[in-house]
Amino acid sequence: LSPGPALINKAHHYKKYANMWRITDDFWDDWRLLKDMFERCEIWQTHTGDGNWPDCDMLPLNVLGYGWGHGEWHTKFTEDEQKTMLTLWSIFRSPLMIGTDLPRLNQFTLDLLSNDEILQMNKSPYQSRMISNSCHEDIVIWSNKSIDGGLFYCYFNLSDDEKECSFELMNKSENKSKITIRDLWNHTGLDSSTNFKIKPHGNMAFMVK
Structure with a gap:
């Protein structure tokens, strides 16, 4: 429609x-x-x-x-x-x-x-959701489940300035020593203790398992 x-x-x-x-x-x-x-x-x-x-x-x-x-x-x-x-x-x-x-x-x-x-x-057949965050007020985070049991996390920077975030949100609900994080845009693995920067109007998308 x-x-x-x-x-x-x-x-x-x-x-x-x-x-x-x-x-x-x-x-x-x-x-x-x-x-x-x-x-x-x-x-x-x-x-x-x-x-x-x-x-x-x-x-x-x-x-x-x-x-x-x-x-x-x-x-x-x-x-x-x-x-x-x-x-x-x-x-x-x-x-x-x-x-x-x-x-x-x-x-x-x-x-x-x-x-x-x-x-x-x-x-994904599942319902995605916007979730709260502790990075910055201009950062919007969405999450959803993947078909194979992983979790998608997408961080969006709606501001006109570069912002820095961490994986703190993921680490609250995951065993930090066992999770793997993959950057879906750069096709690389990341450490859960790594902070990352998001360009103005940009985003970072991750798969967490």
């Missing part, structure tokens, strides 16, 4: 008669719209799960505008903002629909859309 934006008080109606519905107006390459999507996802988080897909709308990437009568342009999202967008859509389990001219994909966009470690979050 594309009621855009869907009404949260009609959520049970949507879930009964549809499996996908838009939760936003048309989404374009504007950081303000992307930042606002975090609040929308928080509102709708209890209505995701197997068989239900609240829809954050298309992913405006690479070349845009062709065929709309307004000329064309390259997405205004920075590379970090594009990663943040794909990470949020994936952990929230939004449908992943690409808005671009596919034959003209550049290497960055191709690499972005073919990162299987990020995309695996979108395949």
Whole structure:
């Protein structure tokens, strides 16, 4: 469905008669719209799960505008903002629909859309959730379970400044000596005692087992 934006008080109606519905107006390459999507996802988080897909709308990437009568342009999202967008859509389990001219994909966009470690979050049948944190007020954290029993943690920096975080949140519920942490964007393992920095408008995504 594309009621855009869907009404949260009609959520049970949507879930009964549809499996996908838009939760936003048309989404374009504007950081303000992307930042606002975090609040929308928080509102709708209890209505995701197997068989239900609240829809954050298309992913405006690479070349845009062709065929709309307004000329064309390259997405205004920075590379970090594009990663943040794909990470949020994936952990929230939004449908992943690409808005671009596919034959003209550049290497960055191709690499972005073919990162299987990020995309695996979108395949989880479980309900994702936004969780509290003790890093900074501008850091938003989402988590979900993976199919193989691991846990996804995604840290988002919504501020205009670089922020530093730690794995303190994970260590509260995990045996620190036994967990393994994998960086899903850089495809590397990390030590649970390591602090990490998140660029402005950027994110870090991890698999914890």
